[in-house]
Amino acid sequence: MTNKKWLCTLLASVGVFSAAAAEEVTMGRNQGLADQWVAAKLITDIGNKAGVTVKVKPLPAARASEMNLSGEIDGEIARIDAYAAKNPSLVQSKPLYYYLNSTAFGKSDKAVASIADLKKYKVGIIRGVAHAMTVTAGLKVTEVNNPEQLFTMLEEGKIDVAVSSEIDGNYRLKKMKLGDIKVLTTLAKFEQGAIFNPAKKQNAEKLAKATAAMKQSGELDKLTAQYEKEFLNNNIEP
Structure with missing residues (x-):
């Protein structure tokens, strides 16, 4: 009994430590847009696979860009290649995950x-x-x-x-x-995906690996269809 109690305590401690150690990023999204609502759902799932908690902050599109470039937020959830090309200081996470x-x-x-x-x-x-x-x-x-x-x-x-x-x-x-x-x-x-402030390059790399795995398994396609259907069928305000 003593050993069982000790094991339970140890497992609980490990769980608390893991939760405390989990990485967290705050990412902007263009507020009020349906495609960005779907992207927010997807990037949250991708982050979970990568061991990164993604907090999504709705912002006016131009303001999200300003805050990413200045480091006020860690990144943006869904931007196209042309945006990355115009902002070479930012770190794009590839493969891209939505469109x-x-x-x-x-x-x-x-x-x-x-x-x-x-x-x-x-x-x-x-x-x-x-x-x-x-x-x-x-x-x-x-x-x-x-x-x-x-x-x-x-x-x-x-x-x-x-x-x-x-x-x-x-x-x-x-x-x-x-x-x-x-x-x-x-x-x-246009394909679109996450783009990070350079200070969060390691998060871009982690999300890239998770995205590639979810694409390969077909999970990403299933989630995309699920979230688009959820949005269109439930009168959701994006």
């Missing part, structure tokens, strides 16, 4: 079949959202602070085309009851 379709939304009288067609119209994007900035590079665009503002301006005719992720744009159409707005075309598909 988005950068999509043009507008009324049916707007003819957009490719990125080149955007130059014919007044285009709106959300400030600091890298995929939208990438597909509209070189164009004069209207930048807004959040997706509700973007789609309100589209509905009111203040812009002709809104560029957003496919999943978030379709969510807005349903939530805001914008029956006269539709998907015009998919402009580009």
Whole structure:
């Protein structure tokens, strides 16, 4: 009996020590966007596999970038390659674990079949959202602070085309009851993943190993489908 008590005490102590020693990082995500909600769920699971507790902080996209670069947060959960290229001081965790379709939304009288067609119209994007900035590079665009503002301006005719992720744009159409707005075309598909302040390089490497293993096993694909379905079916506010 004494040995059993000693063993239980030892195991409990090890558990407490492990919990206390677990690494923790605070990462920003672009607030209010459906694709970023899904990414937050995925990166939390990836972190758990890697032995890293990921705390996700919703922030305006441009503010998240500023805080990552300054070290006020440890990283951002979902950024594309073009963002990493523009910010070489940051450490990208590869392989990337999620994706988005950068999509043009507008009324049916707007003819957009490719990125080149955007130059014919007044285009709106959300400030600091890298995929939208990438597909509209070189164009004069209207930048807004959040997706509700973007789609309100589209509905009111203040812009002709809104560029957003496919999943978030379709969510807005349903939530805001914008029956006269539709998907015009998919402009580009972007892989996205975590990107860290250089002080957290070791965390980028740990998440990269966990991501690779989850991709290989098929677990990541299953979780992606699960979380996208959960978001779309449960009226979740991203």
